[in-house]
Amino acid sequence: MAHVIDIDDPADPRLDDFRDLNSSDRRPDLPDGKGLVIAEGVLVAQRLLASRFDPISLLGVDRRLGELAEDLDGVDVPFYRTTADVMAEVVGFHLNRGVLAAAHRPPELDLDGVLAGARTVAVLEGVNDHENIGSMFRNAAGLGVDAVLFGGACADPLYRRAVRVSMGHVLRVPFARVPDWPHGLQLLRDKGFQLISLTPNPSAMTLAEAMTGDKVALLLGAEGPGLSEYTMRKTDVRARIPMAPGTDSLNVATAAAMAFYERVRTGG
Amino acid sequence: MAHVIDIDDPADPRLDDFRDLNSSDRRPDLPDGKGLVIAEGVLVAQRLLASRFDPISLLGVDRRLGELAEDLDGVDVPFYRTTADVMAEVVGFHLNRGVLAAAHRPPELDLDGVLAGARTVAVLEGVNDHENIGSMFRNAAGLGVDAVLFGGACADPLYRRAVRVSMGHVLRVPFARVPDWPHGLQLLRDKGFQLISLTPNPSAMTLAEAMTGDKVALLLGAEGPGLSEYTMRKTDVRARIPMAPGTDSLNVATAAAMAFYERVRTGG
Numbered sequence: 001m002a003h004v005i006d007i008d009d010p011a012d013p014r015l016d017d018f019r020d021l022n023s024s025d026r027r028p029d030l031p032d033g034k035g036l037v038i039a040e041g042v043l044v045a046q047r048l049l050a051s052r053f054d055p056i057s058l059l060g061v062d063r064r065l066g067e068l069a070e071d072l073d074g075v076d077v078p079f080y081r082t083t084a085d086v087m088a089e090v091v092g093f094h095l096n097r098g099v100l101a102a103a104h105r106p107p108e109l110d111l112d113g114v115l116a117g118a119r120t121v122a123v124l125e126g127v128n129d130h131e132n133i134g135s136m137f138r139n140a141a142g143l144g145v146d147a148v149l150f151g152g153a154c155a156d157p158l159y160r161r162a163v164r165v166s167m168g169h170v171l172r173v174p175f176a177r178v179p180d181w182p183h184g185l186q187l188l189r190d191k192g193f194q195l196i197s198l199t200p201n202p203s204a205m206t207l208a209e210a211m212t213g214d215k216v217a218l219l220l221g222a223e224g225p226g227l228s229e230y231t232m233r234k235t236d237v238r239a240r241i242p243m244a245p246g247t248d249s250l251n252v253a254t255a256a257a258m259a260f261y262e263r264v265r266t267g268g
Numbered sequence: 269m270a271h272v273i274d275i276d277d278p279a280d281p282r283l284d285d286f287r288d289l290n291s292s293d294r295r296p297d298l299p300d301g302k303g304l305v306i307a308e309g310v311l312v313a314q315r316l317l318a319s320r321f322d323p324i325s326l327l328g329v330d331r332r333l334g335e336l337a338e339d340l341d342g343v344d345v346p347f348y349r350t351t352a353d354v355m356a357e358v359v360g361f362h363l364n365r366g367v368l369a370a371a372h373r374p375p376e377l378d379l380d381g382v383l384a385g386a387r388t389v390a391v392l393e394g395v396n397d398h399e400n401i402g403s404m405f406r407n408a409a410g411l412g413v414d415a416v417l418f419g420g421a422c423a424d425p426l427y428r429r430a431v432r433v434s435m436g437h438v439l440r441v442p443f444a445r446v447p448d449w450p451h452g453l454q455l456l457r458d459k460g461f462q463l464i465s466l467t468p469n470p471s472a473m474t475l476a477e478a479m480t481g482d483k484v485a486l487l488l489g490a491e492g493p494g495l496s497e498y499t500m501r502k503t504d505v506r507a508r509i510p511m512a513p514g515t516d517s518l519n520v521a522t523a524a525a526m527a528f529y530e531r532v533r534t535g536g
Contacts, residue, residue: 169515258525
């Protein structure tokens with residue numbers, strides 16, 4: 001069981017990992033960020049405690065401590081117990097989830113390891129919105145996608161908002177970086193993945209027609225620009241979601257969800 | 269062309285329709301709300317100007333006036349031209365889209381009229397999140413869903429945030445209320461719609477198996493509780509998105525998008 005430590009002074013330095021989250025934790029991936037992963041709420045904290053991420057400490061109200069009792073069994077970290085008001089003062093805003101967990105950012109997973117046994121992966125290029133990243137991990141988990149790979153210029157999946165929107169699935173669904181983007185895609189081809197570029201281009205095949213591989217990598221670009229032409233040329237086929245004429249492209253997380261759905265539907 | 273009126277005093281009463289949007293426009297559907305529909309940005313303003321919604325006035329910077337010139341041709345309303353700073357002071361926050369349009373809330377559309385010619389409709393129960401409502405309209409437009417119907421207890425689709433997230437599609441995709449919910453579903457059955465309840469229940473048929481109607485109504489409930497059992501009993505079939513075991517339900521707008529996709533895929 002975690003050691004429960006009661007704290008009633010919001011200035012207590014033991015709470016510094018949770019201080020001013022809106023400012024200090026904005027970009028944990030940058031040199032001036034703290035590099036910590038923050039889980040908000042019971043469900044996400046549970047997922048963190050069951051993940052490869054090493055918890056440092058938790059901060060929460062008594063009721064949440066009770067709800068996490070089983071998950072904290074055998075976990076040797078402090079649980080700083082306090083009131084909702086003290087939490088709000090430490091964190092810098094009112095947090096209605098009542099509990100936070102902080103964890104170290106672990107070393108990145110190795111691409112080969114992540115791909116071992118994987119049959120469906122999403123590969124992102126330029127997806128720079130944390131909510132979209134979070135949504136994609138949630139949908140990947142829900143629809144059995146084995147891993148998420150990052151090509152060029154994506155937002156940090158461990159940013160607090162991405163963790164929250166993913167419902168903690170960024171802590172569970174493995175992810176890795178594709179080296180030497182986009183040339184590194186050859187590593188996936190060598191392992192037998194069919195490389196499918198998602199595009200709104202109406203002259204592309206439909207997703208249902210294009211997705212024929214036993215192992216499939218679904219490439220998705222940012223909303224708006226989409227995948228770069230240079231990257232699409234490195235893939236095997238371009239595929240589109242069938243859309244109504246004269247409408248905008250779909251949100252990238254929504255397009256990803258449909259591609260994941262199509263994969264599940266056809267037994268992927 | 270709209271009449272261009274230069275304004276440099278943020279207190280000018282002609283700008284009252286755009287004042288303090290975060291507070292006064294929070295719930296335009298409630299008696300203390302203003303009942304106005306607010307479009308933000310060039311794209312959504314264009315959609316508003318091309319819609320059944322009657323514009324009252326626009327507020328924006330000179331550059332946006334230029335971008336909207338064609339859309340404002342023949343539109344007999346004032347365009348209040350000002351600076352970004354004055355706009356921010358009026359609206360109450362910094363608005364990086366540079367233009368707003370206000371419109372009257374028109375009378376609700378008649379259900380019979382909305383259903384005339386429709387082959388695919390979404391029917392919502394208890395969807396009380398404005399972003400989800402907005403996303404559903406965007407996805408409905410993108411995937412050729414003909415109308416959105418509201419059963420019990422849904423959020424206002426004309427709330428500013430829903431308008432924005434929908435990319436203005438709430439102003440284009442027709443919507444109407446189903447009377448006497450859920451008994452009014454009989455009106456859809458009488459018109460030949462197959463009524464399909466979306467559920468995460470793993471014992472339900474898959475969506476691909478269940479969706480057999482020439483005309484289809486897809487019923488969606490709020491994330492979390494889902495559709496009420498009472499409502500599901502009024503429908504023809506229960507269908508699920510095939511999901512990975514042990515994961516949460518999907519976001520309701522994402523589930524809707526997959527259902528819309530399945531409908532398009534099978535030629536609906």
